[in-house]
Amino acid sequence: MANARKIAVKALMKMDSDDAYSNIVINNALNNSELTGVDRAFCSVLFYGTLERRITLDHILSKYCKQPLAEMNNAIVNILRCGIYQLKYMDKIPVSAAVNESVKLSKKSKCAFASGLINSVLRKISSTDIKMPETDNKIYDLSIAYSCPESLVTQFVTDYGVTYAEKILR
Secondary structure, eight states: OOOHHHHHHHHHHHHHHHOOOHHHHHHHHHHTSOOOHHHHHHHHHHHHHHHHTHHHHHHHHHHHOSSOGGGSOHHHHHHHHHHHHHHHHOTTSOHHHHHHHHHHHHHHTTOGGGHHHHHHHHHHHHTSOOOOOOOSOHHHHHHHHHTOOHHHHHHHHHHHOHHHHHHHHO
16 A cells, blocks of 8 residues: 655655656656545645745754754655654644654665654654744744745845735745
């Protein structure tokens, strides 16, 4: 039986390696899978949500990993991103399911060596109230909070001011 989480992670890895269009990558992944109905929808939401919130997810993840994300195995990083997305943005997914399924996925994805790390990081994140940064750099803060590139946030703030830019981002 096909696993929606595994397909989403593989599609995210393909995005990273091929610099491809997201809609084409996920459509191909879904069409080549045995997923139906609810599982296809879940896979799509997980894929697009993880992509959309990548800046925020990476910020959160970097707080819990000693090693820089760029130096970590791509599969592990994407499993963690999907796990965090489920924990923080998908209200209907139980914490235990997000954590346990991420650990199982790591074991099935030739990343069994990282299952302890994935379990530990996701459990810590699930029990922590994640606060977005509040620094002197409002551009950075908005970029992390709304998962938007700093260059675009800068353009919004320049064009519309901080208050209206934040409304646009929200």
